[in-house]
Amino acid sequence: MRVAVIGAGVIGCATALELAKRGAEVVLLERAVPGSEASSAAAGMLGAGAEIDEDDPEQIERLVRARDAYGPWIEELRGETGIDVGYRVSGILIVMTGDPVERERLTRIVALQRARGQRAELIDGVQARSIEPELSADVGACAYFPDDSQVDPPALLRALVASLAKKRNVSLRSGAVVERMLLEGGRCTGVALAAPPAAGQSNVVQADATVLAAGSWSSLLPGIEKELAPVRPARGQVVQLEERPPRLATPIVRGPAYAIPRGDGRVYCGSTVEFVGYRREITAGAVRDILDGTIRTIPSLAEASLSSTWMGFRPHAERPLVGRSSIPGLFWATGHYRSGIVLAKITADDIAQSIFASS
The missing domain is CATH 3.50.50.60 (FAD/NAD(P)-binding domain)
Structure with a gap:
């Protein structure tokens, strides 16, 4: 064939x-x-919790199956090529904002995950900072998905x-x-x-x-x-910071913003969702908003160096x-x-x- x-x-x-x-x-x-x-351009979150757009049981099952397929697949690729693709089971923390609709949605997603035997928790700010000490003191309730993972997409x-x-x-x-x-x-x-x-x-x-x-x-x-x-393009802009030495250990999502530490000091921060056709600009406003949201959630990143910016077009359907x-x-x-x-x-x-x- x-x-x-x-x-x-x-x-x-x-x-x-x-x-x-x-x-x-x-x-x-x-x-x-x-x-x-x-x-x-992707961040590489492998999230059965963090990637969910809605509390849809079918979507959750598909994402759990997709996330869990990665471990054996990465071992196979590493054995064949010798390339480390940055695969880590790091867990993902989603910070709940003050939006009651978002809080209710995350509460339902956690309940659906747990009903399917997945590890998922609703935790308070103290518990969240025990998992990731770099979180801001104003962070309150979070959803925690300890089995979610990440990969470095270019690798x-x-x-x-x-x-x-x-x-x-x-x-x-x-x-x-x-x-x-x-x-x-x-x-x-x-x-x-x-x-x-x-x-x-x-x-x-x-x-x-x-x-x-x-x-x-x-x-x-x-x-x-x-x-x-x-299928239409959704532009996403990303900022890469570098910490020396690395401090942030857990991927953090707060509303549209996220920070994904790679373990070597690099932290991917993003991202925008812009329906602007195929325009390839990196905009000052987007970089400002990404950094503002990231630093508000993880204050220590204010001392990190800004090493690069980029963008990509997600295929939206x-x-x-x-x-x-x-x-x-x-x-x-x-x-x-x-x-x-x-x-x-x-x-x-x-x-x-x-x-x-x-x-």
Whole structure:
């Protein structure tokens, strides 16, 4: 079986790797370089509590399954490539603000987690500071998810690309801009590329199955607008601080703000959610708001150095689009919004299973 995967972010790379492990011949197509968009900009929280947008039992079960799949997957990648991807079971603390709606939502999420045998707690400020002493004295009630974890997305991407490079049945083509899907008799049979092909390559990629994993660019492909639910870019800006020596140990979420310590002094602070199209600016207002929120919650970070800023486009959809499309031979793996990293492994598994089941 030959499969074309459009997009070499973490979702696309993980899917290509899983397909290759199951024996498929995979052509991985990337318009720029692997992971240059949302995957490189992500914070890397693997949260069955922190990543939840609503108290939906189905969403909770999916995120728990996704988080728990990471441990064995990371061991496999490390054994194959030797790359440390920064995977740690660090727990995550969510600081409850004064918003009663948010407090009620988090209370329900904790109850749903506990009803499913997951460790989740509502704790007061004193208990929270015993877990993370760097928290501000004004922090009150928190939701604590001790089994949530984290990964360093750029390192994860390096490991995925290194693993793919070892597979003889995988071809990675960078600079491959997909112009259109190939449709024959109502079935997707591959893609046509816009750019002139490199020497010895065709601008037509024939495939038994095609996976759309193009993130925020998914809805730009012509010919499938009526089949694909809208996916639009949500810009997220991030600030990286550096502590010397490292002090913060636990990822902290407070409203839209978060601080994710990497254990080596780096702290990822973010993030905005901006529907501004494909504008790539880093804005002064966003940096100010991120730092204000972070330092209010973790005062010691006021002494950290500001080492870098960046942004990325999250693919926003009403729900992650994963599985078969209405066009035979075409599969979706997009629209993961803020959960692309945590859902990467189970998305890859689900897509591979769907493709082989349909063959």
